[in-house]
Amino acid sequence: MSEDRVSVAERAARAGAEVALAAFRTGIDVETKSGKTDVVTQADRDAQRRVIEVIRETHPEDAVVGEEEDELKSVPESGAAWVIDPIDGTNNFVRDTPVWATSVAAVKDGETLAAVNVLPALGDVYVAGDGEVTRNGDAMSVSAKTDPETFAVVPTIWWGFDEREEYARACRAIVERFADMRRYGCAQAVLSMVASGQLEGAVTNVDVNPWDSVAGVHLVRRAGGVVTDVHGDRWQPGSHGLVASNGEAHDVVLEAAREIESA
Template sequence: MTDADERAAVAERAARAGARVADERFRSDIAVETKGEVDVVTEADRAAQRTVIEAIRESFPDDAIVGEEEDERKTVPDEGAAWVIDPIDGTNNYVRDIRVWATAVAAVVDGEPVAAAVVAPALGDVYTADAEGAYRNGEPIAVSDVSDERRATVAPTLWWEFDARDEYAAACEAVVRRFGDMRRLGSAQITLSTAAAGGLEGVVSNLRANPWDSVAGVFIVRQAGGRATDLNADRWRHDSTGLVVSNGDLHDEVLATALAVEEST
């Protein structure tokens, strides 16, 4: 097994382990804390993150860990090996008993993802990506081949704070004026994975994404044949401003949507 193969196996194993912990507590009487006006966290988030880290440490004890909860580092190093984890992406869905949430794990080397897993146990879906491609429940997936804007569905993603509601409104307006339909799923990692599997033609935000909300899903999209850039149409990185993801055929249109949101500020 190559190092890349091992990292892909560990990413999936760790994500599955964390997802099991979160799923055991799903739709239970769990206490909810707030980290901001709408950002919430539960003990399930913390327990799942600890489980993910334990699974990674069994094989890669010295790698850096980038995680949403507790005292893990919050930025991706540009050199060396690291793991980017989100124990429950979509916690607002989770605490509302909505099934759209996932545990996400990405393996990164020198700032670039090399493997990823997004496990959505309440939906029964496991998305993975390695050096060879992208998969859902073990079967290869590919982005949509839709090239007609009127047949396309695009999702605005990430969260616009209350002082940026004009941007949120602009994002929704820009999507519905350009494309056939819009979805907002409430979990960036599931949204990106859905695009990788052809369920969406685009995913768009003018914001800088947290790495735990984005790195795994972007890698899955790319390995499924999709494209991800920043607002300048440059290749998206973990520290980019703007997240513009598409099936490739409609990238210019999705990018124009993101720029329209940015121009509204």
């Protein structure tokens, strides 16, 4: 069952990514939702519809959790569901920056069975079922670095304008502990990079939407990493914050996350 869902997830993510990529760097109109930086395009809606069409071909009765339109906004505790983000990183997309992803995860009774993140503008496809994680068909694993002073860590998930002091504390906590900091503007890309060893960690104290996290969290865990909330408990949809690492110094990455709320 899980392998079937892996293949469906990959097919759906690739199909949605193809729709989004066709609109990338075409001067598409940009709309705002809840704020100046909460943007959406017709490409988001079209790509989500395409993802759902592919899923419905084989799983017509499953629930769908999606960022756009009237889909569910939380993961059901029981039953089968698909968690999708047609364009994670829309702010990058509308700026013609190639770091964005089409994300699809299959869950059952709250547990993730399959995860696929397609980054079409970069040519990367990350896939995981109940076995290894692959990128473009090659097996991937988390970074083997053990010294935090060699780590690259990301403050991920955007802090609103009324939370910029927390963003500043997140940056300070990272630069005081680790070798360097990155900021990509796409949570699914970041989690994919942790899973494939390009980064050692990612932190936020923001409560993360499932479409920004579920697929990437599964990739990190299947690749040998650790994902918790800011309290150090196992992350699940609805947890407070998200802390991902290669597992070699998770306590230090967790310290950085906790410092965000230290004031």
